[in-house]
Amino acid sequence: MNALSYPAVDTAADAASHRPLLDVSGVTLQYKTRDHLVTACYRVDFQLFQAERFVLLGPSGCGKSSLLKAVGGFLAPVEGAIRLNGHAVTQPGPDRMMVFQEFDQLPPWKTVKQNVMFPLLASGKANRREAEEKALDAIAKVKLTKFANSYPHTLSGGMKQRVAIARAMAMEPDVLLMDEPFAALDALTRRKMQEELLQLWDDVRFTMLFVTHSIEEALVVGSRILVLSPHPGQVKAEVNCHDFDLASTGSPAFQSTARRIHTMLFADEVEAQGSTGA
Numbered sequence: 444m445n446a447l448s449y450p451a452v453d454t455a456a457d458a459a460s461h462r463p464l465l466d467v468s469g470v471t472l473q474y475k476t477r478d479h480l481v482t483a484c485y486r487v488d489f490q491l492f493q494a495e496r497f498v499l500l501g502p503s504g505c506g507k508s509s510l511l512k513a514v515g516g517f518l519a520p521v522e523g524a525i526r527l528n529g530h531a532v533t534q535p536g537p538d539r540m541m542v543f544q545e546f547d548q549l550p551p552w553k554t555v556k557q558n559v560m561f562p563l564l565a566s567g568k569a570n571r572r573e574a575e576e577k578a579l580d581a582i583a584k585v586k587l588t589k590f591a592n593s594y595p596h597t598l599s600g601g602m603k604q605r606v607a608i609a610r611a612m613a614m615e616p617d618v619l620l621m622d623e624p625f626a627a628l629d630a631l632t633r634r635k636m637q638e639e640l641l642q643l644w645d646d647v648r649f650t651m652l653f654v655t656h657s658i659e660e661a662l663v664v665g666s667r668i669l670v671l672s673p674h675p676g677q678v679k680a681e682v683n684c685h686d687f688d689l690a691s692t693g694s695p696a697f698q699s700t701a702r703r704i705h706t707m708l709f710a711d712e713v714e715a716q717g718s719t720g721a
């Protein structure tokens with residue numbers, strides 16, 4: 444921990460009374476390829492509490508997506524443990540729903556409503572009537588009621604991402620996992636989606652683990668940020684940023700925190716280049 448580190452909760456008493464929803468402890472993730480063993484991240488620790496908006500921030504290749512996959516149960520740690528509600532994560536489950544960057548994550552032959560209903564039905568979480576009710580409710584929350592019977596190819600990129608968010612939210616997961624969900628959108632739409640996500644959070648108070656490599660996006664959408672070093676990712680610091688939103692991007696406090704994170708990431712890049720002789 445360094446000067447940018449803050450406690451997750453205000454007092455030791457608070458800490459004792461709050462069990463983390465998600466506990467990632469000493470997690471190392473690796474990929475075995477035919478020729479190499481790639482270490483994606485090394486001994487990463489973080490804890491996520493109910494209704495937090497927790498952001499994994501770091502340069503390309505530092506293992507952010509890999510960490511999200513591991514929390515999703517798609518990639519097993521070679522070292523350390525991941526616990527959700529005190530239980531070891533060993534496989535994917537409906538308690539963790541993922542939203543990806545890609546616009547083609549929605550089957551094109553299903554309407555918006557059918558897309559949102561699908562995981563509810565496939566997981567057995569709801570019967571058809573309940574699934575329809577939950578789907579329409581989630582679709583209304585992302586302001587797409589008028590498009591409930593439209594097909595994905597008739598929607599804009601931003602609208603497709605709202606459907607993907609509605610589909611995940613309808614499952615009422617313990618944690619919503621978001622892998623750079625707005626990265627492929629144009630700047631204005633991205634900003635609008637960040638605003639809508641924060642409104643949705645105000646309304647529903649879900650728990651979110653959000654991956655980005657944009658410092659500004661991390662500060663806007665997050666309540667807490669885990670800053671990771673370059674490949675293989677290691678925890679650099681935790682930054683408390685729950686006071687920031689889109690309205691504060693021009694404020695001196697926002698700008699100075701953004702600069703401090705930038706310096707931290709950039710210093711790492713220089714170190715990494717130095718160590719490889721680049």
Ligand SMILES: Nc1ncnc2c1ncn2[C@@H]1O[C@H](COP(=O)(O)OP(=O)(O)OP(=O)(O)O)[C@@H](O)[C@H]1O
Nearest residue numbers: 474476481483502503504505506507508509656674
């Ligand atoms: N399926 C895979 N097989 C082998 N190596 C992989 C695989 N997926 C990721 N990696 C490697 O693991 C490291 C971490 O990748 P990861 O995608 O988790 O990083 P990231 O921080 O999400 O990057 P980006 O911001 O570019 O998406 C990288 O070196 C990457 O090349």
